[in-house]
Amino acid sequence: MTERLFHLIEKYPLNLVSHLFSLLPIALGLALLNCLSTSYKVVLLLFALYFISDTYSLWLVMARVSTYPIQNLQPLFEIGIITAVYLNSFRKNETGKWIKLAAILSAFIIVFSYRQSTISTVGLTTQRLFETITVLLYFNKILIEARVKNILFHSMFWLSSGLLIYSAGTFFFSLFSSYLYSDTISNEEFDPFWRLNQILYIIFCLMSSVGIWVCRYEIDNLS
Amino acid sequence: MSTNAGFAIAVGTAVLLIMAVFIIIFVAYYQQKQTQQQLAIKELQAQHRQQLMEATFRGQEEERKRLAEDMHDGIGTMLSITKMSLNQLEKQLGSTMELGLQFQKTRSMIDETMTNVRRISRNLVPTTLERFGLLAALEELAERATTSETEVQLVYSESAIHLLPVTELMFYRIAQELVNNAIRHARARHITIQLVYFDSEVRLSVLDDGVGFDVDAVMENRQTGLGLRNIESRLNVVNGHVTFDSSPGRGSQIHVQVHLHEVQPAKIMS
Numbered sequence: 192m193t194e195r196l197f198h199l200i201e202k203y204p205l206n207l208v209s210h211l212f213s214l215l216p217i218a219l220g221l222a223l224l225n226c227l228s229t230s231y232k233v234v235l236l237l238f239a240l241y242f243i244s245d246t247y248s249l250w251l252v253m254a255r256v257s258t259y260p261i262q263n264l265q266p267l268f269e270i271g272i273i274t275a276v277y278l279n280s281f282r283k284n285e286t287g288k289w290i291k292l293a294a295i296l297s298a299f300i301i302v303f304s305y306r307q308s309t310i311s312t313v314g315l316t317t318q319r320l321f322e323t324i325t326v327l328l329y330f331n332k333i334l335i336e337a338r339v340k341n342i343l344f345h346s347m348f349w350l351s352s353g354l355l356i357y358s359a360g361t362f363f364f365s366l367f368s369s370y371l372y373s374d375t376i377s378n379e380e381f382d383p384f385w386r387l388n389q390i391l392y393i394i395f396c397l398m399s400s401v402g403i404w405v406c407r408y409e410i411d412n413l414s
Numbered sequence: 415m416s417t418n419a420g421f422a423i424a425v426g427t428a429v430l431l432i433m434a435v436f437i438i439i440f441v442a443y444y445q446q447k448q449t450q451q452q453l454a455i456k457e458l459q460a461q462h463r464q465q466l467m468e469a470t471f472r473g474q475e476e477e478r479k480r481l482a483e484d485m486h487d488g489i490g491t492m493l494s495i496t497k498m499s500l501n502q503l504e505k506q507l508g509s510t511m512e513l514g515l516q517f518q519k520t521r522s523m524i525d526e527t528m529t530n531v532r533r534i535s536r537n538l539v540p541t542t543l544e545r546f547g548l549l550a551a552l553e554e555l556a557e558r559a560t561t562s563e564t565e566v567q568l569v570y571s572e573s574a575i576h577l578l579p580v581t582e583l584m585f586y587r588i589a590q591e592l593v594n595n596a597i598r599h600a601r602a603r604h605i606t607i608q609l610v611y612f613d614s615e616v617r618l619s620v621l622d623d624g625v626g627f628d629v630d631a632v633m634e635n636r637q638t639g640l641g642l643r644n645i646e647s648r649l650n651v652v653n654g655h656v657t658f659d660s661s662p663g664r665g666s667q668i669h670v671q672v673h674l675h676e677v678q679p680a681k682i683m684s
Binding site: 327330333334337339340341342343348352355356359360361362363364366367370371380384387 | 419420422423426427430431433434435437438441442444445446448449452
């Protein structure tokens with residue numbers, strides 16, 4: 192089993208790096224927990240979910256068991272956490288209701304499109320779509336309200352930017368996931384997309400960590 | 415088929431990534447622009463408020479001047495004529511003991527009224543300030559405020575800087591207000607007016623041993639804190655600031671500080 196682990200690390204080193212990068216926002220978040228907003232504390236849960244899910248998937252891969260159930264179920268939890276993060280910002284807003292409604296609808300789609308033995312393209316795509324729309328609505332909100340003095344010191348801007356890059360960048364990966372995960376495609380064709388997926392995830396982790404880092408200036412940054 | 419699909423995924427991903435990055439840059443840029451605009455608007459509003467205050471104080475001074483002139487030239491002259499007329503009437507009527515006493519009493523009442531008119535008009539427009547400058551005016555203020563119950567002392571640094579007339583008038587009005595407060599409200603026995611010139615700033619302090627006051631409570635009260643807020647408004651015009659150091663039973667120390675480079679002649683004189 193250990194040999195297989197080393198073989199996997201050798202074959203997909205970026206996987207290990209991205210796996211460990213989930214710990215960066217968690218560690219930073221725990222160190223700066225006092226200055227984190229409620230929304231951002233929930234973000235730590237999201238990265239904890241990623242880390243646990245990646246660790247469990249790795250264990251399943253080593254045991255030569257399919258990881259499709261985890262990959263197909265993960266969007267459901269992700270949508271729940273992302274909704275909780277953004278609902279806090281849209282609390283006194285009509286948009287909040289629409290986000291809640293979209294989250295419920297997306298959850299239903301994910302549940303109904305769930306597959307045990309193959310990748311659930313509909314579920315993954317729905318998740319990316321939901322995240323992209325939520326981030327765009329948030330950007331729209333901060334520009335309309337104009338409460339942020341310097342956006343570079345606004346935690347949620349960094350999280351939203353990271354999430355937008357990740358969900359937009361992996362949208363086509365999700366949309367064509369049934370093709371990419373099919374037996375017909377070779378490793379040479381699959382690997383670049385997989386590596387891009389990992390790189391985008393690392394960018395997401397880094398940008399979210401910047402968001403945690405700037406939380407210390409957040410109080411003075413809102414008018 | 416597989417090459418086409420791979421190409422479609424790559425192009426689609428690239429397009430979406432470029433769009434995402436563009437949106438992020440746009441949001442950051444637009445927000446910075448928005449912040450700059452808000453700052454500019456706030457600055458304009460502050461400038462407008464400052465100009466309004468300047469105009470208010472200028473109007474106030476002009477009105478005081480007009481009132482002082484009216485009192486001095488109108489009422490003062492009329493009183494002098496009345497006194498002369500009274501003297502002539504006394505001569506014409508001859509001098510009985512009873513009439514003489516009546517004339518004497520009326521004359522002293524006219525004299526007292528004339529003194530009051532002169533005092534009020536001097537308070538309205540400090541002529542000493544206009545003629546001899548701030549130090550002389552403050553000396554006169556200290557001298558006039560000194561009574562058997564209250565001693566007012568002026569302490570100043572040797573090196574005097576020539577200030578703009580408007581700045582001198584502002585300092586004088588603030589000193590007048592503070593000395594008045596110390597006598598009327600704080601019932602102080604010793605009051606010290608300090609005027610210190612530094613290289614680029616002037617500091618006026620009024621210290622007293624009166625009953626003191628709760629600074630926060632007075633400033634919050636719209637009726638009692640009017641004089642102190644007036645001082646703040648005057649200083650806002652020249653970006654100066656005031657520090658109130660007082661508490662009940664401890665006397666008070668009030669320091670006014672103005673940076674000379676903040677006082678732009680053209681701005682104030684216009």
